[in-house]
Amino acid sequence: xxxxxxxxxxxxxxxxxHRPDVxxxxxxxxxxxxxxxxxxxxxxxxxxxxxxxxxxxESINYVDTWSVEGSGAIMKPIMKVSTGGTTGAxxxxxxxxxxxxxxxDRVLAIGWEKNSESDTTGAxxxxxxxxxxxxxxxxxxxxxxxxxxxxxxxxxVTQEDAARVTVRDRxxxxxxxxxxxxxxxxxxxxxxxxxxAYPIKLLDICPRSDGAAAVIFASDGIAQRxxxxxxxxxxxxxxxxxxxxxxxxxxxxxxxxxxxSAEAYxxxxxxSPADELDVAELYLPYSYAGLKWIEDLGFCARGxxxxxxxxxxxxxxxxxxxxxxxxxxxxxCIGATALLRxxxxxxxxxxxxxxxxxxxVKQALATGFGGCFWSDVLILGSGRP
Amino acid sequence: MIKPEKTPILSQKGQIAMPYTWWVGNAxxxxxxxxxxDARIIGNSCEECGKVFVPPRKNCGYCYRELTKWVxxxxxxxxxxxxxxxxxFSLHPCRTPFAYALIKxxxxxxxxxxxxxxxxxxxxxxxxxxxxxxxxxxxxxxILDIETFEII
Amino acid sequence: xxxxxIVGVAQTGYEAKIRNKTNYDLVYEVTKGVLDDxxxxxxxxxxxxxxxxxxxxGRTISSMAVGEAAGxxxxxxxxxxxxxxxxxxxxxMRVLGGFNTTLVVxxxxxxxxxxxxxxxxxxxxVYHRLIGIExxxxxxxxxxxxxxxxxxxxxxxxxxxxxNHQNGFNNPYAxxxxxxxxxDVMKSARIADPLKLLDCSPVSDGAAAIIIANExxxxxxxxxxxxxxGIAHCVExxxxxxxxxxxxxxxxxxxxxxxxxxxxxxxxxxxxxxELYDAFSYMEPLWLEGLGFCEEGRGPGMLKDGIxxxxxxxxxxxxxxxxxxxALLVxxLARIIEATLQLRGEAGSRQIPEAKTxxxxxxxxxxxxxxxxxxxxxEQ
Numbered sequence: 001x002x003x004x005x006x007x008x009x010x011x012x013x014x015x016x017x018h019r020p021d022v023x024x025x026x027x028x029x030x031x032x033x034x035x036x037x038x039x040x041x042x043x044x045x046x047x048x049x050x051x052x053x054x055x056x057x058e059s060i061n062y063v064d065t066w067s068v069e070g071s072g073a074i075m076k077p078i079m080k081v082s083t084g085g086t087t088g089a090x091x092x093x094x095x096x097x098x099x100x101x102x103x104x105d106r107v108l109a110i111g112w113e114k115n116s117e118s119d120t121t122g123a124x125x126x127x128x129x130x131x132x133x134x135x136x137x138x139x140x141x142x143x144x145x146x147x148x149x150x151x152x153x154x155x156x157v158t159q160e161d162a163a164r165v166t167v168r169d170r171x172x173x174x175x176x177x178x179x180x181x182x183x184x185x186x187x188x189x190x191x192x193x194x195x196x197a198y199p200i201k202l203l204d205i206c207p208r209s210d211g212a213a214a215v216i217f218a219s220d221g222i223a224q225r226x227x228x229x230x231x232x233x234x235x236x237x238x239x240x241x242x243x244x245x246x247x248x249x250x251x252x253x254x255x256x257x258x259x260x261s262a263e264a265y266x267x268x269x270x271x272s273p274a275d276e277l278d279v280a281e282l283y284l285p286y287s288y289a290g291l292k293w294i295e296d297l298g299f300c301a302r303g304x305x306x307x308x309x310x311x312x313x314x315x316x317x318x319x320x321x322x323x324x325x326x327x328x329x330x331x332x333c334i335g336a337t338a339l340l341r342x343x344x345x346x347x348x349x350x351x352x353x354x355x356x357x358x359x360x361v362k363q364a365l366a367t368g369f370g371g372c373f374w375s376d377v378l379i380l381g382s383g384r385p
Numbered sequence: 386m387i388k389p390e391k392t393p394i395l396s397q398k399g400q401i402a403m404p405y406t407w408w409v410g411n412a413x414x415x416x417x418x419x420x421x422x423d424a425r426i427i428g429n430s431c432e433e434c435g436k437v438f439v440p441p442r443k444n445c446g447y448c449y450r451e452l453t454k455w456v457x458x459x460x461x462x463x464x465x466x467x468x469x470x471x472x473x474f475s476l477h478p479c480r481t482p483f484a485y486a487l488i489k490x491x492x493x494x495x496x497x498x499x500x501x502x503x504x505x506x507x508x509x510x511x512x513x514x515x516x517x518x519x520x521x522x523x524x525x526x527x528i529l530d531i532e533t534f535e536i537i
Numbered sequence: 538x539x540x541x542x543i544v545g546v547a548q549t550g551y552e553a554k555i556r557n558k559t560n561y562d563l564v565y566e567v568t569k570g571v572l573d574d575x576x577x578x579x580x581x582x583x584x585x586x587x588x589x590x591x592x593x594x595g596r597t598i599s600s601m602a603v604g605e606a607a608g609x610x611x612x613x614x615x616x617x618x619x620x621x622x623x624x625x626x627x628x629x630m631r632v633l634g635g636f637n638t639t640l641v642v643x644x645x646x647x648x649x650x651x652x653x654x655x656x657x658x659x660x661x662x663v664y665h666r667l668i669g670i671e672x673x674x675x676x677x678x679x680x681x682x683x684x685x686x687x688x689x690x691x692x693x694x695x696x697x698x699x700x701n702h703q704n705g706f707n708n709p710y711a712x713x714x715x716x717x718x719x720x721d722v723m724k725s726a727r728i729a730d731p732l733k734l735l736d737c738s739p740v741s742d743g744a745a746a747i748i749i750a751n752e753x754x755x756x757x758x759x760x761x762x763x764x765x766x767g768i769a770h771c772v773e774x775x776x777x778x779x780x781x782x783x784x785x786x787x788x789x790x791x792x793x794x795x796x797x798x799x800x801x802x803x804x805x806x807x808x809x810x811x812e813l814y815d816a817f818s819y820m821e822p823l824w825l826e827g828l829g830f831c832e833e834g835r836g837p838g839m840l841k842d843g844i845x846x847x848x849x850x851x852x853x854x855x856x857x858x859x860x861x862x863x864a865l866l867v868x869x870l871a872r873i874i875e876a877t878l879q880l881r882g883e884a885g886s887r888q889i890p891e892a893k894t895x896x897x898x899x900x901x902x903x904x905x906x907x908x909x910x911x912x913x914x915x916e917q
Binding site (some may be wrong): 018019020021022023024025026029033041042056058059068069071072074114116117118119120123126130131134 | 397399401404405406407408409410411412413442443444445446447449496
């Protein structure tokens with residue numbers, strides 16, 4: 001039987017549009033130092049390190065070996081895990097297995113990106129097949145726009161409905177000192193922002209940020225000695241099924257998220273997620289996802305996402321607060337983004353989320369999104385599984 | 386018309402041609418600015434283990450703490466390892482044959498990698514070399530502001 | 538550590554240019570092959586680790602292109618970027634962490650990219666990339682440093698190339714078996730001193746896959762399980778100038794840990810056969826030292842004394858090694874596969890008689906900055 005695993009420390013940079021004062025390695029060092037400080041460990045206590053980002057955003061090959069000075073890996077094991085947008089969650093899940101395997105007791109997971117160093121869309125376009133898709137695929141925004149317009153058509157959802165998600169997340173970011181965009185916006189401002197690809201406007205979509213996240217995982221017995229209230233991993237589920245962009249049947253919802261979350265709920269013994277989860281940190285790269293994907297997560301029935309958000313159920317004081325950190329719409333250092341969801345969920349469980357803390361969190365959900373409509377789901381809890 | 390199974394294999398040409406702007410950071414900028422403005426090589430050192438690094442960096446990888454002490458290094462040093470390159474590659478800074486050398490600059494504890502453009506055949510480990518800088522007008526804060534190292 | 542085993546292996550033949558198959562096709566072929574070898578169906582596989590590199594594939598999120606070919610539809614799948622030994626390491630941890638079976642698959646087609654540009658991108662973009670350094674020149678510096686420290690000759694490296702290319706004739710998958718003399722190697726084109734053409738591995742296309750299973754699933758597989766006794770990896774400094782290139786420090790650390798897990802105190806007596814990552818001829822003796830088979834500087838002596846020959850006490854790279862076939866990322870997984878075949882007694886004409894314990898090794902980063910060591914056994 002694999003042992004129980006908990007998160008004991010979380011560190012992150014103050015995410016910005018660009019960080020000229022540090023190179024990538026040095027930015028990673030900053031996040032790792034903060035994670036170590038958070039749980040009062042030194043780098044000497046760390047047994048193994050997992051790092052992830054997306055190669056073509058900085059054009060660094062072998063980030064594992066390039067990073068060692070910043071990641072603290074000299075004379076330790078380090079490996080690189082990279083799965084596109086889901087990278088941060090994949091790194092967290094790899095850290096979980098490092099500890100669950102029994103081979104390592106204290107493991108450091110790092111996600112980072114310096115999106116200011118390249119053309120994000122130019123790099124993302126190269127994820128599509130070089131022979132078949134690259135000439136016609138124009139990056140993340142149009143593929144998400146296609147999903148959004150299909151969803152609007154299916155359920156009569158409006159641009160204003162989606163704008164409420166941006167307003168919520170950007171409003172929450174005011175409470176997060178690490179967020180990149182900390183200025184609240186109004187529905188009117190979202191609707192009036194420049195149209196990028198219908199129905200996505202500038203304020204419907206995530207920014208590109210420079211930043212790093214570091215999360216420390218520990219084994220049962222050791223975790224409790226490091227911190228009085230570790231965040232235990234209760235489930236981690238993954239669906240990275242490849243989808244040709246032309247094959248997606250948007251009417252079925254985000255299938256990967258439906259399947260990954262159903263599996264995770266089963267493992268964690270959750271039957272009614274909106275009632276049993278106390279907070280959710282969701283990888284919502286654009287506003288419409290905040291309506292549609294909460295249906296796939298089973299927070300509400302299909303087609304009811306807009307009403308669920310409008311009724312305030314996902315607000316800070318609502319039934320299931322979503323993204324108290326401000327989410328991806330407020331900071332998006334891509335390789336770190338999903339790890340930040342995991343780290344933020346852990347902070348909520350540990351009661352260390354500061355001004356963005358939701359009172360008395362016992363169970364938290366974190367998700368990752370990326371690739372071609374891929375999903376990762378983690379459930380964290382205060383009780384040892 | 387369905388093409389037969391033994392249709393000749395086609396291929397597709399392409400490249401990932403992305404522009405990048407790598408931030409050098411505070412520590413690296415001080416180093417490159419010293420090359421550009423002063424034709425001097427500087428490093429920084431760890432107050433815990435005492436190691437002197439070049440190129441300088443924000444933190445010591447061994448002691449895992451920030452480096453705050455700056456050191457002016459000699460523009461001369463000793464070759465500790467090298468290779469003479471005979472093949473051509475579009476990213477080479479000069480024509481072959483030339484040498485890559487790891488040079489222990491005077492005052493540093495680590496090797497500094499650069500090129501020796503002229504007389505690579507005369508190069509051997511333990512020889513003394515010195516940095517030859519480009520003219521001031523051509524220096525832009527770039528590793529190749531040092532045009533080459535030259536055997537003394 | 539719980540008992541886990543390698544229960545299936547498959548690899549393509551390695552070639553300079555596999556024109557008629559895409560990466561997807563190669564991965565599909567070895568996935569089918571590894572399931573056949575193990576006598577398992579895709580339904581028996583509950584998770585997958587793919588190994589790829591966005592630079593090699595010229596594609597962001599390179600894992601997207603092969604997940605379905607690896608049977609990853611609707612399964613828990615992840616991706617390690619790096620050598621196949623590291624992907625397999627994650628695969629093993631996933632079995633130890635609760636999965637029944639991990640399928641690990643690696644692919645690469647060196648023929649489709651520009652390897653010098655790809656390996657140039659391993660180096661620091663501000664300080665080193667702009668002076669044009671790439672894997673061959675960096676390795677040449679390491680070879681120079683190693684020779685200089687211990688007074689070694691180029692001929693002693695050439696002997697490794699002669700041995701491994703000769704061994705390649707016994708391996709039906711090998712890309713470049715060659716009948717060479719030391720003189721042939723010494724007279725081959727100078728690439729970057731002291732490396733000559735025949736000191737360098739070829740660039741190959743290919744793919745490989747293994748299945749790692751827990752004890753229960755090892756009984757369901759039809760193959761004789763090969764037990765994972767010790768696994769460890771370790772990295773050293775990044776900047777070449779920060780490192781002592783003449784000593785494989787991180788390999789020393791990784792191998793010590795793997796031996797400790799496997800309960801091995803004298804590796805040279807306990808291990809019957811070694812498959813290591815000899816991307817360049819000098820690497821074999823240097824890695825043998827790092828693996829603790831001999832004193833520092835004594836690596837070349839092991840071949841001079843005949844110890845690492847097929848007929849010696851410790852045969853090294855009976856497959857022909859990486860010098861005979863070098864599909865990046867795949868090559869480390871191929872070392873694990875070769876070690877597995879030896880322990881199953883199925884290595885054909887490259888079989889070492891009565892091999893019971895084998896070592897496989899892979900590297901990441903410039904000049905073996907990071908090493909991964911596997912100790913495998915035919916006995917549980």
